[in-house]
Every structure is written in C-alpha cells, then in structure tokens.
Amino acid sequence: MVTSADLYSVLPELILAVLAMALLMYGVFRGDKTVNTVSWLAVGALVLTAIIISASPDTEQSAFRGQLIVDQFATYMKWLVLIGSALAIIMSMNYNEREGIQRFEFPVLILFASLGMLLMVSANDLMSLYVGLELQSLSLYVIAAFRRDSTKSSEAGLKYFVLGALSSGMLLYGASMIYGFAGTTQFDQLATLFTGPNADPGVGVIVGLVFLMAGLAFKVSAVPFHMWTPDVYEGAPTPVTALFAVAPKIAAIALLVRTMVGPFGELFEQWQQIIIFISIASMLLGALAAIWQTNIKRLMAYSSIGHIGYALVGLAAGSEEGIRGIGVYMAIYLVMNIGTFCCILSMRRQGMMVEGISDLAGLARNQPMMAAAMAIFMFSMAGIPPLAGFFGKLYVFMAAVNEGLYVLAIIGVLTSVIGAFYYLRIIKIMYFDEPAEAFDKMAGREVGTIMGVSGLFTLLFFVFPTPIVSAASKAAAVLFSAG
Amino acid sequence: MIIQTIAFYAFAAVTVAAAVMVISARNPVHSVLFLILAFFNAAGLFVLMGAAFIAMILIIVYVGAVAVLFLFVVMMLDINFVELRQGFLQYLPIGALVGLVLLAELVLIFGSWVVAPDFAERVGSPTPFLTETTNTHALGQILYTDYAFLFQACGLILLVAMIGAIVLTLRSREGVKRQHIGAQISRTREESVEIKQVEPGSGV
Numbered sequence: 212m213v214t215s216a217d218l219y220s221v222l223p224e225l226i227l228a229v230l231a232m233a234l235l236m237y238g239v240f241r242g243d244k245t246v247n248t249v250s251w252l253a254v255g256a257l258v259l260t261a262i263i264i265s266a267s268p269d270t271e272q273s274a275f276r277g278q279l280i281v282d283q284f285a286t287y288m289k290w291l292v293l294i295g296s297a298l299a300i301i302m303s304m305n306y307n308e309r310e311g312i313q314r315f316e317f318p319v320l321i322l323f324a325s326l327g328m329l330l331m332v333s334a335n336d337l338m339s340l341y342v343g344l345e346l347q348s349l350s351l352y353v354i355a356a357f358r359r360d361s362t363k364s365s366e367a368g369l370k371y372f373v374l375g376a377l378s379s380g381m382l383l384y385g386a387s388m389i390y391g392f393a394g395t396t397q398f399d400q401l402a403t404l405f406t407g408p409n410a411d412p413g414v415g416v417i418v419g420l421v422f423l424m425a426g427l428a429f430k431v432s433a434v435p436f437h438m439w440t441p442d443v444y445e446g447a448p449t450p451v452t453a454l455f456a457v458a459p460k461i462a463a464i465a466l467l468v469r470t471m472v473g474p475f476g477e478l479f480e481q482w483q484q485i486i487i488f489i490s491i492a493s494m495l496l497g498a499l500a501a502i503w504q505t506n507i508k509r510l511m512a513y514s515s516i517g518h519i520g521y522a523l524v525g526l527a528a529g530s531e532e533g534i535r536g537i538g539v540y541m542a543i544y545l546v547m548n549i550g551t552f553c554c555i556l557s558m559r560r561q562g563m564m565v566e567g568i569s570d571l572a573g574l575a576r577n578q579p580m581m582a583a584a585m586a587i588f589m590f591s592m593a594g595i596p597p598l599a600g601f602f603g604k605l606y607v608f609m610a611a612v613n614e615g616l617y618v619l620a621i622i623g624v625l626t627s628v629i630g631a632f633y634y635l636r637i638i639k640i641m642y643f644d645e646p647a648e649a650f651d652k653m654a655g656r657e658v659g660t661i662m663g664v665s666g667l668f669t670l671l672f673f674v675f676p677t678p679i680v681s682a683a684s685k686a687a688a689v690l691f692s693a694g
Numbered sequence: 695m696i697i698q699t700i701a702f703y704a705f706a707a708v709t710v711a712a713a714v715m716v717i718s719a720r721n722p723v724h725s726v727l728f729l730i731l732a733f734f735n736a737a738g739l740f741v742l743m744g745a746a747f748i749a750m751i752l753i754i755v756y757v758g759a760v761a762v763l764f765l766f767v768v769m770m771l772d773i774n775f776v777e778l779r780q781g782f783l784q785y786l787p788i789g790a791l792v793g794l795v796l797l798a799e800l801v802l803i804f805g806s807w808v809v810a811p812d813f814a815e816r817v818g819s820p821t822p823f824l825t826e827t828t829n830t831h832a833l834g835q836i837l838y839t840d841y842a843f844l845f846q847a848c849g850l851i852l853l854v855a856m857i858g859a860i861v862l863t864l865r866s867r868e869g870v871k872r873q874h875i876g877a878q879i880s881r882t883r884e885e886s887v888e889i890k891q892v893e894p895g896s897g898v
Contacts, residue, residue: 278843326850349855350854368862394810415806
C-alpha cells in the first residue's frame, strides 16, 4: 500500500510533477506569448523543489517498498541537477527568442527531464532506475530536436533517440539477466544476496551487470559508448547542449555510482576493471580527439567525455574518498560548463550564432571581460591551480593513489597535460591572435550574470572549498555506512 | 490435456511461420498482415498459459494500435522497401556470425542457471492462484498498490511522449480554410441571400 510516509518522502518530486503539469496547462491555454512567464515559473518550480529537498530530514528513508531511496547522496546530487536545469532554462530564454524557437513546451520538457533525473538519483530498484532514466531521456530527445526546421537539430534528435533506444535495450537486457539470476530487482535485496562468505553471484549476474554498465556508460557518454556525443552536442540548440553537458550527466553519474557501490558493492573486483577501462579510454579520447576540432560545441563534447573519464577515476577507486571526489568533481564540472556555455551563447555576430573556435580570435581586445571569463574556465578545465578544476582532479586522483591505482592516476595526469593543449589554444587564440570582427553586445543581463558568478566560483573555489567538500563527503559517507 | 498440447503446437507453429513470413514477404502490406497473425497466435499461447489479461492486452494494443499504425505507415509513406532490402543479403554472414556468438554466450550463461533450494516455498506465495481470483484482479491489486509509483511514472513518460509528438510535428499552416461552427450558425438570411432583379433575356 502507498502510505503517507511514502508520499512525504517523494514530496519534492510530487511537487515538481504537479507544477510541470500545471505549467503545461497554463501554456496550452495562454499560447506562446507567455513563454517568458512559463520559463521563469519553471525556474521557480525548480528552486522550490530544491528548497523542499534541502528541508527534508537528513536520515535515510526508503519509499514505495524500497523502490526509491532518499539520502544525503541523493540530496546532494539532486541539488546539482536542479541547479543545472534551472540555469539552462534561464540561458535558453533569450536564445530561443532570437532564434525563433520560443515555445512554452521547452521549459516544461526540461521540468519533466529534471523530474526523471531526480527519480534516477533516488532509484533503489532496477525498475525505478529504468523508469526515471526513460522519463529523462525521452524529454531530452525532444529538446535536442527542438529546432525542428534545422536539419542538424533534427539529426541530433534522431541520432540521440536511436542510440538512446539501443542503450536502453542493453540496459533492460542486463536488468532482466540480473532479475533472472538473482530473483529480485530491489537494490537492498541484491546487496544482501551478494554479501556473505559463500555468496556466489554466478556468471549470469555478472553478464547482466556488464550490460547494465554498458547502458549507463552510454548515458554518461563514456568511451566506447560516446559516438553520439559530438554530433548531438553540435546539432542541438546551444542552451540544450549546455543542459546536456551538465544535468543528465550528473544524474547518470550519480545513478552509476549508486548502482555500483550499492547493490553490486560486493562485486567490486568484477566491475572495477570495466570502470578502469572506460575511464582510461574516455580520458585518452577526450584529450586526443578534441585537438582537431574546429567547432567549439564539438570541442566541449570531447571535453565532457574526458571529464567523465576523470570522474570515473573516483569510482574506480571504489572508496568513500573516491565517491567524495566524484561529488566535488561534478559540482565543479557543473559550474565550469555552465560558464563556458554562457560564453558560447554570447558568440553572436550580426545576429547570427557563430561556433568556430577561430571566431574567438582577438576576443581579449573586443570584449576583455568575456575573454577573461572564458580564460578562467579554460584554465580551470585544463586543471591549472589554483582554479577549481585543479581541485576536482586532485580529489579523484588522490583517491586513486590511496587505493594503489598508480597507473590510472598517472594516465589521468598525462591526459590532462595533453588536454591542456587545446584549452590553452583557445586562450592563445583569444589573447594573441589578430582580432576578428567583434561579437554583438550581450542582449540579456542573465547570461552575463551567470557567466560572472560561475567565473568567480571557479576562481575563488580554493578560498572556500569547505561547503562543497563537506557536503560531498557526507553524501559519500552515506553510501558506505549502510553496506 | 491432449487438446491443450495440440493447441499449443498449432499456435506455436503458426506464430513461427507467420514471423518468418513477416520478414520474407515481398509486399510490405502482407508483412503487416502476417505480423497481425503472429500477434493473434501469441495471444492464444498466453491464453493457454492462463494469462488471459495479457492475451487480451496483446490483441488490443498490438493488433488494435501498433499493427494498424504500421499499416498506416506502410500505405501512407512512399518508401521503396525493395530498395531498402537490397543490401540485406550482403550483411547476412556478419549478422549470422554475431547471432551465433551471442547464442553461444547465452547457452554458456544459462548453463549456470541454478534453481534456489527454497524455490518451491517461495513460488506461488506472492501471486494468488487462478482459482481464487482472476488475472485482471490480481494484476490490479499489485499494480495500483505496490507499484503505484512506477505506474504513475510511466504515465508521465507517456505524457512526455505526447508533448514531444505535438511539439515536433504540429505546425500552424497559413491559408487553411477552417470550419467556424459559431459563424455558420449565426448567419442570417439578410447577410447571406441577395435578391437581384434579372432582366428578361439578358442572363445572369
């Protein structure tokens, strides 16, 4: 039976769902004239959800017969997801208006996608995992193709859809194998099944686990399941790309971490090698393939593949310290990416968006503030101290070294050096190349504000790292206290 | 018992034969019709297993909605299926190889299948016996209680699918004559009928 305690523990999700449907109705009856109102109300809904999430008690609660779990790890990751989605909506308003794709369904679909991500982060059962994932993905497929008159955007949506459906198929196949051999889909029961001296998971569960990981690796776009990323990032409208780069990745990483550490924690030796492989492959590909890119959105796609590789180093360590590293890394990754995409959104010349890296030439002389912000983000992504990105990498590499994964840590450091080349190349183009034609002035104040705030965060993270680091360590601790 | 066995083999044989025809029929419309035949026979298999509800759902959803949709797509879209299928044969060896490898792996995996020792006690306890309750009743009892959350979340997914279909395809077209029932009804004789005096012999 559904009890009021169940409903109370999913109160944030319930409220978000109801508000999203209410906004949908409002938009349907008031037409596309109300897009800005709907967008701001959607941001309000996300903020309200975030407030309710942080107001909920710190203790771990499971709801709906263990299908969902609410703990500090979920709270922390949900915060990041909600911030990412809210900022993406704010960044999209001005852009959509200028590009003539201003429709009220856009913020509503982002709300539904965020709802799916919240469910993913809270999932404690293979079924709720899949339902959350599908709610998120389906909304994102539509948003990717949102500029339906452009071939590229439609292509991005279609590619994302077809490959996403394939990965969902793999995930479901794995889930059915696990259910068939373990007899349950619930995470706590799975965990007890594999614990104990003579617990033998059997080859069926392992194969199922591999398929499950393949499906999840697709969602975080880790190599070798990354093929869709550059095309989708390039084709989708820029604010959508910004959303793709942050919120779904954070949710999927959180889901991957919870699934691996929770029910399959005892099978660490089985999945660690896979995580190490996809981590190294992602770091290498992210560093090498990005070098030849000329389109900044494609470059960001490869950069995000690389970053996911670094974050997975923390999971490969498999320790509480490693998971804390992932928490910190994802927070910093969120801020850096949002900031960078604010800069990309401002690359507009005579009313037209430009996306070439060469278009940034001489930006320092035309728009020194924007160039400075971009330089901060690029230095940070390259991992140059004392900027935030350095600390993100530091925490995961430290965790890997403490667990004896020296090779992984060394490869990580080497690939960040290679990666630094293309980040620094952007800075060189902005500061030392002959100025190209100046960009248009920024239209709205919102994008500039977000850019400035995230720039300051990235710059000053080393002064006040405590709130994020302590929140991340609380989140990581809760995953290990239970098991 | 013998009747059930005969029925099983009949349904199973027709299902497999229809499935083969789906992929080998030259005319795509025939393919869809064979697909419908396969669905009906699969539903028969479900009935034999005692899963009457799923059998009916299979007919309503797959035959009633999905297959009809396929028929629409096949008939409305101008796709040259013969051309689409031309490269089919040259991929066949690789496809067969991948299929064989997967099959071998599956056999290996399922070779390790063991039945839990307390299986006999566990099975049957959560699901009521067919003599006590009907399929639909039993499904509803857990679907709307234990799995209420998943049920609602699936509803949201369908809502998103509907929004998506409308967002990506609905366009407001210029120059389309629409029926305004209000305007039609509120027409009066004065504004729609004009009486002209026609001179004899001059025509209208």
